Amino acid sequence: MNYWLLKSEPSTFGIDDLKARPKKTEPWDGVRNYQARNMLRDEIKKGDLAFFYHSNCKPPGIVGVVEVVKSGYPDHTAFDPDSAYFDAKSQPQNPRWFMVDVKFVKKFPEIISLDILKKQPELEGFPLLRKGNRLSVMPVAAEHWNFVQGLVKKD
DNA sequence: GCCAACGTTGGC
DNA sequence: GCCAACGTTGGC
Numbered sequence: 001m002n003y004w005l006l007k008s009e010p011s012t013f014g015i016d017d018l019k020a021r022p023k024k025t026e027p028w029d030g031v032r033n034y035q036a037r038n039m040l041r042d043e044i045k046k047g048d049l050a051f052f053y054h055s056n057c058k059p060p061g062i063v064g065v066v067e068v069v070k071s072g073y074p075d076h077t078a079f080d081p082d083s084a085y086f087d088a089k090s091q092p093q094n095p096r097w098f099m100v101d102v103k104f105v106k107k108f109p110e111i112i113s114l115d116i117l118k119k120q121p122e123l124e125g126f127p128l129l130r131k132g133n134r135l136s137v138m139p140v141a142a143e144h145w146n147f148v149q150g151l152v153k154k155d
Numbered sequence: 156g157c158c159a160a161c162g163t164t165g166g167c
Numbered sequence: 168g169c170c171a172a173c174g175t176t177g178g179c
Contacts, residue, residue: 009165033174056165114166132172134164 003140004050015052015063015107024104029077030085036137041072041098061113070101110153122147
């Protein structure tokens, strides 16, 4: 079992949107970066857990946990000319883009902001904190996963 | 294959 | 809105 971090802009799709889904699941579509694609296609497996990260908002940070409920499969939004994620170069016989399905697990009582994360010496090497990193899917080491859990405010 | 121009991400 | 840090595109 592996750990991941998935980025999304809450104005597009946030953790509350996921929680509001009837089955609390959603395809993680629209990833159009090859490095991220490779992870979605080859590495992220059903049963894995991921941090839900809100980007491009105030403040950015980790807002909760999701579980991968379906391993990588073709992102069909790439085949749909009406979709914002349409890519003519991706064909159903030879799909270029992939996605996984995720399910809501929990929302943290408070966001663990990027600001807070940056102040933790224990998180050195955390890919999210690497300068210039823009990947929307990235692996999280088990020790980093556990450490971040410890930052969650207790009720 | 090189690399300049252009587009995107995402924090600030 | 700005801009650094990429990634992609396309001419050569």
